[in-house]
Amino acid sequence: MTRRPLSVLRIPTLPAAPGKSGFHIKGVVYSGIFGRLAQETGALERLREELNDQTLLGFFDQLFLASGWYDIFPIVPLFSAMARTRGVSFESASIEGTRARATEDLNSIYRSFYRGATPAQVALRLARGFGRYIDFGDATSTENADGTVEIATHKLPTFLLPWYMPSAATFCRIALELAGARDVRTFWRAPEDDGERGDISLASIQLSLSWR
Structure with a gap:
């Protein structure tokens, strides 16, 4: 049996209930993640099975507005579940997600950040x-x-x-x-x-x- 990386052996417990931490991330991050998953056949279904937590699923089922602010803590179990469904480490899943977000944003809305x-x-x-x-x-x-x-x-x-x-x-x-x-x-x-x-x-x- 293939041994999973230690970082994805379990879904971490949040230090505050989803939506209640007081620490926030822009909605474009969440909407981008779920938008990419929706393009992969069966990816969302596998993710929901892996999360298997109604409170977390309820948080992720909301509409994420790109310019809105949302609790950031659920992003950790989200990437943990994504890592498990893909058979990669938590770090690799995090890097993959950030690469997609950064590449899109830095070549569009934040292009002025580095241009010239x-x-x-x-x-x-x-x-x-x-x-x-x-x-x-x-x-x-x-x-x-x-x-x-x-x-x-x-x-x-x-x-x-x-x-x-x-x-x-x-x-x-x-x-x-x-x-x-x-x-x-x-x-x-x-x-x-x-x-x-x-x-x-x-x-x-x-x-x-x-x-x-």
Whole structure:
């Protein structure tokens, strides 16, 4: 029997009821995911069977408006279930989903984000760019003497880190490549405790970007 990656052995339990966390993501992310799944024969049915949670399914059954804001926590069990149905790791599923979203957005509504800019200029804009998708966290960018750029993000729910870290790194990589960067490298420093918001544990993380 093929052994599944540890990260997709079970659907994680949310730290708050779906729709109630107070941490939000733009609806275009959810609508894009379900739009792509709808194009794959049987994908939505397999996903629902894997989730097997009426509260989560009720949340996902709503109409996601592209410009609306929705609870972000359900995205973790969503990608966990997608990973299980595809037989890939949670990280791979997260990267695949972000690649599709970033490629579409950066070649359309956010094209001005990198158009006419150098990779270094784009890298310094990325911290501000995260705010277009989430309504929490505090991100800043710093350019080092060696040309690398550090993006420090504070007040992120630790529950989201397994999804956020590969997703943010993938978005940065695609944006830099569209600006002409080659051999893009991303490196995360270990997360650090950053207090709590209500009952939700928070962390600060730092991403290092380099390219040539």
